[in-house]
């Protein structure tokens with residue numbers, strides 16, 4: 001159920017038009033070949049009784065599963081160098097996942113028998129050639145993923161057999177933006193094709209390197225260069241200069257998977273900051289094992305559907321107050337194994353639905369600055385959290401942060417050998433009871449534009 005909701009969500013977010021099943025059946029009747037194939041698969045499948053919704057392994061070692069009536073074939077990362085035969089499956093698949101294999105060429109009619117596909121994921125292969133008739137028969141295909149391959153050219157004829165194609169990824173291929181690409185580029189630029197070929201950029205010729213296919217002047221591609229032009233256009237060329245990119249683009253550095261939900265994998269990319277342009281349909285974002293030091297304000301603001309955010313194993317020292325703004329759907333946040341000493345006042349305020357927070361492996365400092373997080377956690381008892389241990393000052397090393405807070409509230413903080421002077425921290429002498437603090441926090445948490453901590457003069461009766 002959860003899965004079907006997310007599949008629907010993905011589909012609607014992508015603006016895909018999935019045919020209702022009766023409609024699809026009607027269409028199938030009209031096609032003799034397909035009808036025959038349906039019968040065939042029914043006969044072949046007749047002896048099998050395991051039609052449950054659980055995955056099982058079938059030749060060639062791929063997982064076949066059914067989710068809300070749609071058949072998925074998952075052949076990701078199976079060392080395949082060709083498309084497996086459609087005869088291998090007990091039912092006609094709707095979704096074929098072939099990411100991270102070693103496919104190099106797509107020959108004509110290679111998808112014969114796969115006419116029921118609505119999505120085809122071929123990302124992260126080694127495809128350098130797609131023959132013009134490769135996608136013949138995929139009349140129901142709406143989603144085609146070809147990013148992270150080795151394509152330098154693709155003709156428009158290749159995509160003509162797929163009249164329902166609404167979403168095609170082509171980025172991170174070394175596109176050679178010359179005459180052979182003219183008709184494809186024109187097709188991508190038709191305004192109604194707004195989800196075809198976004199983010200794809202030219203690798204060659206040199207004067208177009210970095211330019212988006214969507215933004216090329218198609219008329220220029222088939223123009224002869226003047227004979228004195230030795231491959232490099234003069235600097236007076238009308239082409240815009242290549243923009244200097246200060247931030248890496250998430251689409252260029254990360255891998256995106258669409259099924260069963262939109263997941264972006266940015267692990268181990270040497271990132272020193274959050275990449276730009278995280279698409280707003282991403283549900284899981286994994287930024288673990290990078291070198292991010294600082295979360296800046298509003299970096300995730302567009303990622304309104306994000307439910308899982310993994311920032312573990314970075315070098316994070318600081319989270320700006322507005323860095324998690326907009327993450328209203330976030331369920332899981334992993335901040336473990338960073339360099340965090342405290343969490344800035346206000347950082348957690350948008351995380352209404354957070355249920356899991358991982359905090360281990362950070363050098364949390366048990367002084368006033370940590371109180372915000374502990375009281376936020378108390379105000380949000382539904383959040384399961386782990387790893388909140390004091391690393392310093394020495395008298396609290398290894399203790400639970402909650403223990404330190406309790407000590408504090410009992411008015412008997414341990415001997416402090418030194419005072420951490422800090423301009424933006426309230427004088428610890430003004431500390432108050434949990435009830436007062438809770439009231440104070442609730443008051444402060446109310447209007448977001450008034451999130452600056454106030455100094456209250458509260459006298460403790462002792």
Ligand SMILES: *[C@@H]1O[C@H](CO)[C@@H](O)[C@H](O)[C@H]1NC(C)=O
Nearest residue numbers: 267288289310312332333334
């Ligand atoms: C985050 O990533 C780390 C390392 O890649 C992994 O061990 C951890 O389980 C992930 N956390 C979540 C919440 O998925």
